[in-house]
Amino acid sequence: MDKIAIVGVGQTTYKRKRQADIFYDMVYEVTVKAMQDAGYTLDDIDNVVTVSNDFLDGRTISCMAVQEAAGAHDKNVSTIEGDGTFGAFYGAMRVLGGFGTTLVVAHSKGSEGDPRVITNAMFDPIYHRSLGLDAISSSAIQANAYMDRYGLSEEQFALVSVKNHKNAQRNPYAQLPLELTVDDVMQSRMIADPLKLLDCSPVSDGAAAVIIANEDRAKKARTKPVWIKGVAHCADAYFLGDRDLTDPKALKDAAKRAYTMAGINTPIKEIDLVELYDAFSYMEPLWLEGMGFCDPGKGADITEKGITALDGKLPVNPSGGVLSAHPVLVAGLTRIIEAVLQIRGDAGEHQIDGVNTALAHGLNGPCGQSHCVWMLGRK
Amino acid sequence: MKDWLDNVPELTVKGQIKLPYTWSVGEVGSKFLVALRDEKKFLGNRCSTCNTTYVPPRKNCGMCFRDINEWVELADEGVVMAYTIVRYAYSLQPAAVPFAYVIIKLDGADVGFVHIIKDNLDKLKNGVRVRASFKEDRKGHILDIDSFIIL
Amino acid sequence: MARRVAIVGTGQTHHKSHRIDVNGKELINEAVTRALDDCELTIADIDAIIIGNMDHFESINYVDTWSIEGSGGYMKPIMKVTTGGTTGTSVAIAGYYHVASGIFDKVLCIGWEKNSESDTTTAIVTCSDPIWDRFSYSGAIPSLATEASAYMEQYGATQEDAAYVAVRERTHAQNNPYAQMYNRPITIEDVMNSAMLTYPIKLLDVCPRTDGACAVVFAAEGVAEKIAPQPAWIKSCSVRHTTTWFGDVDYNTGMLSLKRASREAFETAGIKSPVDEIDVAELYLPYSYAGLKWIEAIGFCGPGEGPRFIRDGNTNMGGKLPINPSGGVMSTNCIGATALLRTAEAAIQILGKGDKRQVPDVTNAMATGFGGCWWSDVIILSKDKP
Numbered sequence: 001m002d003k004i005a006i007v008g009v010g011q012t013t014y015k016r017k018r019q020a021d022i023f024y025d026m027v028y029e030v031t032v033k034a035m036q037d038a039g040y041t042l043d044d045i046d047n048v049v050t051v052s053n054d055f056l057d058g059r060t061i062s063c064m065a066v067q068e069a070a071g072a073h074d075k076n077v078s079t080i081e082g083d084g085t086f087g088a089f090y091g092a093m094r095v096l097g098g099f100g101t102t103l104v105v106a107h108s109k110g111s112e113g114d115p116r117v118i119t120n121a122m123f124d125p126i127y128h129r130s131l132g133l134d135a136i137s138s139s140a141i142q143a144n145a146y147m148d149r150y151g152l153s154e155e156q157f158a159l160v161s162v163k164n165h166k167n168a169q170r171n172p173y174a175q176l177p178l179e180l181t182v183d184d185v186m187q188s189r190m191i192a193d194p195l196k197l198l199d200c201s202p203v204s205d206g207a208a209a210v211i212i213a214n215e216d217r218a219k220k221a222r223t224k225p226v227w228i229k230g231v232a233h234c235a236d237a238y239f240l241g242d243r244d245l246t247d248p249k250a251l252k253d254a255a256k257r258a259y260t261m262a263g264i265n266t267p268i269k270e271i272d273l274v275e276l277y278d279a280f281s282y283m284e285p286l287w288l289e290g291m292g293f294c295d296p297g298k299g300a301d302i303t304e305k306g307i308t309a310l311d312g313k314l315p316v317n318p319s320g321g322v323l324s325a326h327p328v329l330v331a332g333l334t335r336i337i338e339a340v341l342q343i344r345g346d347a348g349e350h351q352i353d354g355v356n357t358a359l360a361h362g363l364n365g366p367c368g369q370s371h372c373v374w375m376l377g378r379k
Numbered sequence: 380m381k382d383w384l385d386n387v388p389e390l391t392v393k394g395q396i397k398l399p400y401t402w403s404v405g406e407v408g409s410k411f412l413v414a415l416r417d418e419k420k421f422l423g424n425r426c427s428t429c430n431t432t433y434v435p436p437r438k439n440c441g442m443c444f445r446d447i448n449e450w451v452e453l454a455d456e457g458v459v460m461a462y463t464i465v466r467y468a469y470s471l472q473p474a475a476v477p478f479a480y481v482i483i484k485l486d487g488a489d490v491g492f493v494h495i496i497k498d499n500l501d502k503l504k505n506g507v508r509v510r511a512s513f514k515e516d517r518k519g520h521i522l523d524i525d526s527f528i529i530l
Numbered sequence: 531m532a533r534r535v536a537i538v539g540t541g542q543t544h545h546k547s548h549r550i551d552v553n554g555k556e557l558i559n560e561a562v563t564r565a566l567d568d569c570e571l572t573i574a575d576i577d578a579i580i581i582g583n584m585d586h587f588e589s590i591n592y593v594d595t596w597s598i599e600g601s602g603g604y605m606k607p608i609m610k611v612t613t614g615g616t617t618g619t620s621v622a623i624a625g626y627y628h629v630a631s632g633i634f635d636k637v638l639c640i641g642w643e644k645n646s647e648s649d650t651t652t653a654i655v656t657c658s659d660p661i662w663d664r665f666s667y668s669g670a671i672p673s674l675a676t677e678a679s680a681y682m683e684q685y686g687a688t689q690e691d692a693a694y695v696a697v698r699e700r701t702h703a704q705n706n707p708y709a710q711m712y713n714r715p716i717t718i719e720d721v722m723n724s725a726m727l728t729y730p731i732k733l734l735d736v737c738p739r740t741d742g743a744c745a746v747v748f749a750a751e752g753v754a755e756k757i758a759p760q761p762a763w764i765k766s767c768s769v770r771h772t773t774t775w776f777g778d779v780d781y782n783t784g785m786l787s788l789k790r791a792s793r794e795a796f797e798t799a800g801i802k803s804p805v806d807e808i809d810v811a812e813l814y815l816p817y818s819y820a821g822l823k824w825i826e827a828i829g830f831c832g833p834g835e836g837p838r839f840i841r842d843g844n845t846n847m848g849g850k851l852p853i854n855p856s857g858g859v860m861s862t863n864c865i866g867a868t869a870l871l872r873t874a875e876a877a878i879q880i881l882g883k884g885d886k887r888q889v890p891d892v893t894n895a896m897a898t899g900f901g902g903c904w905w906s907d908v909i910i911l912s913k914d915k916p
Contacts, residue, residue, distance in 0.1 A: 001632060002531065019389045024774075054585035054612070058396055061584070061614035061657040061902050068774050074790060076769045078620050081585070081610045082594060090609065090624060097630030098532040116469045121591035125402045126553065127435055127521050128493055132472035137480055140463035145482075148461070148505050193464040231633075233607045237441055238598040241482050241491025242433075245461065253605060365595030370608065394664075396656055400589050400648050405553035438556045441599035444563075444573040 001261060004095050005218045005225030006376070008038025008211035009337040014175040014325035017111040018205040023057060026107050026207035027069040034103065034209040035071075039222030045211070046099040048072040050079045051087035051106035051329050055118045070105045070209075083277075084208065084333025085362025085372035089231045092212050100217040104210050106330045110203035122366050124239070135279075135366065136200060140192035142245040142367040143282040147194060149246045150297035154194050157281040158185035159303050161198050161323060164278060167310060168320025170350035173334075175204050175325040185281075199281040201326035208333045210340070226340045229357070229377045230261025235370035243369070248290030251361075251371040255291045262375035264357070267292045271375075273342050273352055274314060275335035276361040278321040283368065284308075287361065288316065291373070310352065318342070318350045332362020332372065339376050407438045409519075410450075416519040421453040421511070423488050434488045454486035456510035456530070461491075464500055473522055479503055481527060497526045534751035534915055535629040536761030537877035541565030545710040545742035545862040548646040554588055555600030557743050558642050561867075562602055565638065565745035568883075569757050573602040576747075577634040582611045582621040583642050583866030586653040601640055613771065614657060615814070615901015617641060618744070618869025619909060622897075623767045625748040626909075635750045636757075641870030642743035645863075650739050657902070663776055670816065671736070673776050673904070675728040678819035680781045682730060685834035687822055689730050693721035694840050695821030696734055696860060702847060703857025705886035710740050711861035721818070735818040742864030744871045751915070762880035762895070764909065765916045766798035771905035779904045784827035787906040788898070792828045795908040799916070801894065805830045808910075809892040810879045811853045812872040814900040815860065821845075821853070828898075847889070855879070855887040869899030869907065876911050 010033025012018070012026050021029075027050070035041065048070045052062040059065060063079035070077075076099070080087035084106035091102035119135035146152065162182055168174035180198065188197040211221075218225040234257075236250040237243050255267075264270050274291070278284040285299025293314060294302050302308055308316035317323075319338040322331045339358035341347040356378045364370040404412060407424070411434075414420045424447045425432045426440035432451050439446050462481040465472070472478070474497050481503075482491035494511075496503060509527040517523035541564025543549070549557055558581075566572060579601055581594050590596050594610040597603060613620040618641040625639035651669045658664045681687055700716045703709040716734060724734035747757075754761040770787035773779050780786070792804070801807045813828075815821045822836035830851060831839040839845070845853035854861075856875040859868055876895040878884050893914065899907035 019391070053591070055591045058394070058660065059656055060586045060653055061612075063613055063771070064657060064774055064902050065659065067771050072771065074770060074772065077771050078611060078624060078769065079613050081612045082592070086609045090627070093627045093631035093633060096532065096632055097627040114469075117471060118591065120471050121589055122596070124596065125400070125589065126404050126408055130471075130473060130520070130522055131480065131493065131495060132469070133480060133493070134469075134471075136467075137463055137465050140465075141461050141480055141482060144463055144505070145461035190466050192466060193462075195463075233609070234605060235595055235598060235603050235608050237604055238596055239490070239493070241493050242441070250605065254607075365592050369595045392661055394660055396586070398586060398589065398648055398652055402588070402647050403550045403553050403644065405556045406551050407556075408553060437599060438552070439559055439599065441602075441604045444602055 002096055003215040003227060004092055005213055005227045006210050006340050007213045007218050007221035007223050007225055008034040008040060009340055010034035010037060011173050011208040011334060011337055012206045013173050014204045014206040014327055016175065016202065016204065023065045023107050023109065024069040027066040027105050030207045030209040031070050031103060031105055034211050037223060038211050040211065042071050044101060045071050045103045046101045047076040047094055049087050049091040049102055049104045051084050052079065053081050053108065053329055055121055056108045056113060056328060058113055066107060071103060082364045083362035083372065084329055085336060085374060086233060086364065088210055088333055088336055089233065089372060092228055092231060095212050095214050101211060101213045105207065106333045107207035108328045108330055109205040110328060111205050115203055136195065137192045138240060138366045139280050140195045141240065143194050143280065145245045146282055146286055152300050154186065155182055156300035156304065157199055158182045160278065160281040160284045161185045163309060164317050164321040164323045167318050167350060168324035171319050174320040176202055195280060201279045201322045204325050204327040206327035206330050208330045208337055210333060210336060224344055226343045227377050227379065230258040230375040232257035233370065233372040238369065240367060245367055248286060248368060251287060251290030254371045254373045258373040258375050264375065268314060271357050271359050272355045273339065273358040274316045275319060275338045276316065277332060277335065277363045278317060278323050279326060281323065284316060291359065315352045318352055335360040335362060336374055343376060343378050405438060407436050411435050412519040415523045416517040419513045421455055421485060423451045423453045425449045425451050432487060432489045434485055434490065434492050451487060453488050456508060457483045457485035459505055459507050459509055460484050461505060462503055483509060483527060494524055495526045496529065499529045502529050532630045533632055534763060535626050535748055536754040536763045537746055538749045538754050538758040538761050539565055539569030539747045540874040540877055541568055542708050542744040542871060542874060543742045544708050545740045545864060547710060547738060547740060549741035554644050555597055557644060557741065558597055558600035558640055561743035561745040562638065562640060565747055569747050575636055576602060576606065576638045577636050578628050579603050579606055579608040579638045580611055580621050580624045580628065581608065581640040582617040584612060584614065584617060586656060587648050587650065587865065588644050613902060615865060616869055616899040616905050616907045617866045618871065619873060619897065619899030619907035621870055622746060622873040622909060623769065623907065625746065626764050626767055629748045629750045635753045637748045639746045639748065639870060640743065641867035643864040643866040644741045645739040645865065646741050659775060671728050671731060674817050675731050677781045678730050681819060681823050684782065687837050690718065690722065691822055691837035692735055692818035693718045695818040696721045698846055699854055699858045699860040702855050702887065703861035706856050709857040709861040710738055711857060731817060737816050737859045737863035740862050740864040742862060742867050744867040744874050746870060746874050758881060760880065760882055760913060762877035762911045763915050765912045766795045766910045768795040769907045771902055773903045776903060784833065785824060785904060785906065787904055788824055788827040791906040791908040795910050799910040801910065804828065805851060808851060808894050808896050810855060810889045811851060811896040812856060812875040813853055813898045814869055814872055815858055816900060852889050855884065855889055872897040872899065873909055880911055880913055
């Protein structure tokens with residue numbers, strides 16, 4: 001793979017409700033931020049990929065609302081509907097395929113719709129939609145299966161929530177910086193067994209953008225380039241009943257291919273930091289297993305041992321993760337941005353020392369059906 | 380310029396997308412729903428390449444990517460593989476909270492069947508046997524199955 | 531270094547207004563298996579999949595992950611592209627970049643729509659800005675009618691001129707057994723007598739609603755030649771999705787997005803005189819007047835010359851530059867697939883698989899997509915490598 005890098009990033013602060021902003025405003029804000037970060041002008045952006053979802057925006061052809069705001073006027077532009085990690089991968093392919101630079105920008109406003117009705121629409125209209133399944137209830141089924149298979153406890157999942165919300169205290173963009181105990185999580189309202197309020201990510205508004213450049217154009221940016229070493233995605237079967245919800249095989253496949261591209265043989269040794277998509281507390285240990293950082297069933301173990309803490313051997317979600325801010329579609333792109341900031345040394349108060357290689361991760365579909373894994377590096 | 384921005388009220392406009400839909404079930408799915416409606420029977424089908432018995436039945440196997448031609452009659456009962464008890468209410472639910480979503484391995488099937496359990500939630504755990512309970516008035520719809528009953 | 535990419539095979543359903551015998555995944559599967567058969571490949575040979583449709587027409591959130599059984603995405607990379615009417619060409623262009631990037635060798639692109647499952651107008655109305663545009667300038671027809679009447683006033687074009695375009699599309703469809711309007715030809719009189727919807731657009735001046743799917747396989751140089759004896763090489767793809775609000779469009783001039791996208795696409799492809807060097811064009815013409823006006827924006831003829839260009843028979847089969855041998859959008863419009871069908875049909879002309887709709891001696895072909903707020907996508911394909 002030719003050398004390509006992320007040279008500019010921008011995010012809005014993530015809030016429960018950004019009432020003063022329309023989609024256009026948020027996209028414009030992060031587009032300008034990303035350009036300023038890179039030291040680029042509009043002319044330096046060769047093409048644009050926007051990321052949005054018609055259901056979330058309440059609008060068919062949701063990209064129509066934001067293309068101009070993303071600087072796409074009189075430029076080549078396209079739109080991915082799915083998590084920002086997938087959109088950014090397409091943006092990267094467009095650089096490898098001939099453009100010098102691509103701006104990728106994702107947005108969503110969870111505050112403007114009903115997330116239950118919107119996520120219910122993920123489910124098959126013939127067999128499952130009228131059951132009223134949504135993102136939370138389906139994920140709760142996965143949590144139940146995961147706990148049952150490996151004999152895990154709700155307290156073990158609660159540790160993830162405690163860790164990530166605490167990490168969020170050092171991230172000025174995060175929506176929910178919280179000082180929690182395991183007991184706080186255990187006492188929080190039960191939403192769908194075993195998921196309690198504090199096991200769940202919030203509803204959020206926000207936007208984020210990255211600029212990807214080829215080696216030549218990266219030289220013109222004012223930032224130290226963060227190189228894209230490998231990217232891969234993979235999707236499991238669709239019906240929940242067709243899948244083994246405790247075995248993230250699509251993630252394993254994507255991680256393996258991303259590692260091969262990046263020349264990674266032993267993830268736990270060679271990767272310095274992970275920003276993964278923890279929409280719910282149980283997802284962090286489950287995805288860590290899928291990424292090969294530990295044996296199946298041992299994800300909770302490495303959390304308990306402090307390996308994934310800020311000062312641990314493998315810090316996971318020093319940004320606070322998706323548990324601390326969940327603008328759908330944006331959250332995966334934010335994971336990439338956080339990994340970039342860490343490698344650059346620009347992560348401020350939540351900076352981890354010596355980050356040379358980082359993994360960023362995003363999800364699509366119910367119960368993490370489809371995963372996208374990014375490997376980023378200083379060299 | 381900035382000053383007037385500070386005094387502008389942040390208005391919102393309410394709206395809703397109200398769109399009726401008519402989804403085609405397809406011939407294979409129709410056979411399944413008609414069997415539920417007319418015979419209170421579960422029909423699955425088996426991929427001859429990988430031998431997976433699917434329920435609901437599929438026109439083609441997603442893994443082998445070949446059409447499936449062999450129908451299999453399944454039991455109306457099976458074992459709970461995973462579940463959750465839903466404690467929050469919203470407009471699209473088929474039952475009053477609390478109720479449970481369950482993934483059931485029906486006897487004879489190789490994949491899980493997703494539906495709901497309404498009663499005896501205190502007895503619900505993975506591994507319990509359950510049986511389908513049908514509505515009196517059935518239309519050829521997944522909710523012709525009212526719910527599953529713990530045996 | 532970007533690789534050269536070609537289309538090596540296509541598949542599509544026999545398009546109909548209502549396909550109630552299949553659900554969406556099954557419809558997709560039909561097109562996919564036909565495309566794989568066309569290439570003599572199996573799904574195992576496919577490295578990545580891209581799928582597109584317009585969400586609200588079937589109300590499926592995350593179509594990529596929902597589609598797996600039908601699209602062949604089980605344990606494969608799959609992503610969704612959606613840009614309104616231009617979806618099909620945006621999907622095709624994504625296929626191009628997936629392969630050009632060097633990461634994937636064989637990529638499957640899918641466009642589909644089951645318009646019978648919803649009320650198309652109600653769904654499409656939601657594309658306009660909810661605060662500023664939705665209460666008034668909504669649905670597909672109002673803005674098209676504005677353009678048509680402005681064009682007629684400016685150049686003296688007539689309803690009959692536009693009828694020639696409609697008749698051409700439907701006549702061409704008689705050679706295409708996949709087209710919804712196969713076996714349903716029309717005459718100028720039929721068009722002129724059809725019900726007026728919004729002046730000057732009559733019922734037979736617009737496209738139908740369709741249930742249909744299309745799948746196209748893209749492959750890299752070195753791989754493509756082993757699959758198709760004459761691959762359809764992608765020489766260029768250009769996109770301009772220019773405006774956001776319907777009031778920003780200048781209906782009195784040629785379509786800005788099409789002018790710009792065409793100009794860039796021709797330049798990249800090294801085409802200096804489009805009307806001479808393009809041998810066949812599959813253009814996204816959702817209504818008859820577009821057939822007069824948009825060919826001027828592309829540069830096949832000058833402003834106001836469209837009606838004469840059409841009446842002289844230049845765009846008929848056997849003419850100088852046949853347009854829409856497939857019958858075009860006015861003969862089949864499964865929206866998410868429609869622009870991909872233009873790409874597929876243009877590729878079919880180069881692959882030499884056009885049967886009764888094959889134009890002889892095709893070297894360069896052109897496909898366009900249209901949709902959204904007056905947006906345009908242009909793809910140039912060729913027998914020759916770029």
